[in-house]
Amino acid sequence: MERIYQAICQVSPIPKDVWEKLPVPFFNLLELKAGHYFLKEGKPATHFGFVILGVLKESYLTKKGDEYIKSFNFQGDFTGSYYDLLRGDPSTCSIRAIQNSVLAIANFNDFQVLFDKNLHWQRLGRRIAENLFIKKARREYELLTLTAEERYKNLLASRPKIEDELSQIHISSYLGITPVSLSRLKRKTKNNQLIKT
Structure with a gap:
């Protein structure tokens, strides 16, 4: 749990007393071998994670079978296809480990409930959304210009x-x-x- 706590505090600090009030278990460690999926296109997106070790890729697959990588998730990054988590529909992308990876994962709906309980969790959620927006906007700018x-x-x-x-x-x-x-x-x-x- 300490590894998970440290990884999350890199995104936005959570006081220890707030962290210790989390339901147990809330975050779990997930180990993925290189090539294994965290999320597969067409499957429900229900969980998100923080990368503790390793690298993952978020990608789209065309009907012809061509893969387009939209982003990489490195140590300390959020992963989980935020767009699909918010919509609650089957995932439009796949998230797959490129290297052997370790994630701290949790149910996204449970995480959203925390937002109303404490400002520190709300700040973490906002920081994640801001970071993803910046990453997406930068990516679009680079591809288009x-x-x-x-x-x-x-x-x-x-x-x-x-x-x-x-x-x-x-x-x-x-x-x-x-x-x-x-x-x-x-x-x-x-x-x-x-x-x-």
């Missing part, structure tokens, strides 16, 4: 070690380009860095 090269540079700036953490296929899918195009961008970026030095 930036070139693939600019998107790639922004990704490296925000997550410098991402190429050690994720495969080229995952990164290219997130950027909306092919793995071949990503290889070209990597070479170009590396050559530009060599020229500058």
Whole structure:
């Protein structure tokens, strides 16, 4: 429970006395092997989680079977397809572990009940919504206005070690380009860095 508490406090601090009033069990640890789903498209979205360890991807699948990654969930991030949790309909996306991962999970409806009980929980809920809105708005802006090269540079700036953490296929899918195009961008970026030095 201490690991869960620390992970949640990274998003928004919860005083210990407030935390200790949670019904038991409220949060549970979920271990996911790489490739296993936290949420599968078409299934009801009922639970959310905080990533304690590992990396997950949120993705859409087209009718042709093409996958498009909309976001990654790293340590400390919220996961659970907020859009589908709020609607209460079957999920429009899948959430799958890229690496062996550990999540602190809870039922979303139970979590919403906490909002009316304490301002600290309400603040946590608001902080989650704000962070997700910022992430979504940034993603839309980049896809609609930036070139693939600019998107790639922004990704490296925000997550410098991402190429050690994720495969080229995952990164290219997130950027909306092919793995071949990503290889070209990597070479170009590396050559530009060599020229500058």
